[in-house]
Ligand code: FA5
């Protein structure tokens with residue numbers, strides 16, 4: 001059983017997002033702290049590094065039409081249905097996405113605009129769309145509930161296959177001459193990652209190669225040449241509107257960092273856009289801009305991109321790459337909060353509700369939240385949870401009294417909204 005309780009009770013009748021007022025309902029779960037991020041528009045604000053990356057990508061995909069200002073408030077139809085997400089896909093749940101109400105939500109990916117943009121794209125056209133996207137995710141160095149994506153797509157007319165093969169040969173030569181080390185994935189698993197039934201290998205394989213080669217040469221052109229080779233690897237992936245699908249990872253600080261997902265768009269999706277899948281096929285990708293900016297600018301923590309501290313902003317120049325110098329961090333404080341869940345409630349509620357309440361009350365002071373204890377007490381028949389909250393500001397040093405006050409406010413909010421009993 002899923003939790004349908006509105007965690008933001010007492011909920012106001014309306015909420016205002018980017019100056020527009022919407023009625024709330026039992027689906028509303030957008031906290032004010034997240035709503036406030038929509039106005040930041042980092043990806044079009046120089047000298048922010050995400051704006052620089054957006055422009056570098058646009059420079060690589062010459063002739064692709066750019067969409068940089070599409071509003072983040074979309075319908076679930078656009079975000080999910082237009083792409084063939086099944087009705088029970090977990091991404092649709094209130095625990096994973098931010099809803100203004102049942103009818104409108106914050107886009108969870110730039111793919112929400114695919115169908116609309118394809119509709120106005122001419123035959124054999126290409127386009128890019130860069131935007132802020134929102135997901136109820138856990139928070140750590142490489143995950144944040146608000147981040148940025150660039151979506152890219154290219155329509156290819158089947159009469160142009162020879163040109164495409166020649167282009168692929170040229171791109172392959174550039175990669176062979178470079179310092180990039182690419183592990184390709186030619187795994188078209190017929191069950192999990194099949195070619196579409198109407199697609200012949202001799203037309204679709206060059207398209208899949210073109211997709212991977214255009215992306216690999218993008219990284220070749222934006223990562224400055226260095227003595228260390230850049231390691232990238234392709235693996236199979238799954239998306240409801242592409243097949244076959246792939247993921248690209250890059251090696252950064254001794255770990256593989258996921259940069260993007262991509263694939264060959266399903267005929268069914270192409271058919272929805274006014275193009276004819278019998279002669280027009282398309283590849284599409286969606287890449288995380290912070291995930292590219294982190295290795296490119298040496299930014300060690302995704303939360304820094306949202307910093308208002310001038311020690312962050314003044315390190316960047318519009319359109320230029322530079323290496324971020326970490327500035328000293330203010331001291332942290334930790335507080336543990338333990339509580340009993342309501343009698344009879346043993347699960348089924350969304351852990352994301354818990355993280356969101358803590359973040360909503362604690363705002364930017366909350367650097368990290370970890371579940372440190374979870375047990376079942378035979379005696380009283382109740383489940384107990386404990387979380388450790390790390391408080392630290394990126395802007396200032398925070399007094400002990402303020403940390404205590406915020407911790408008390410968090411306890412009060414958890415009690416009021418999740419009906420827990422603080423231990
Ligand atoms: C998607 O969002 C698909 N829309 C991509 C796509 C487009 C597939 C077109 C096919 C065709 P995914 O959920 O994997 O896929 O996200 C894409 C990228 O966004 C990830 O590879 C990662 O770089 C970035 N990303 C995802 N979640 C987060 C997060 N919480 N914080 C920062 N970056 C994230």
Ligand code: MG
Nearest residue numbers: 247258260261
């Ligand atoms: Mg992914």
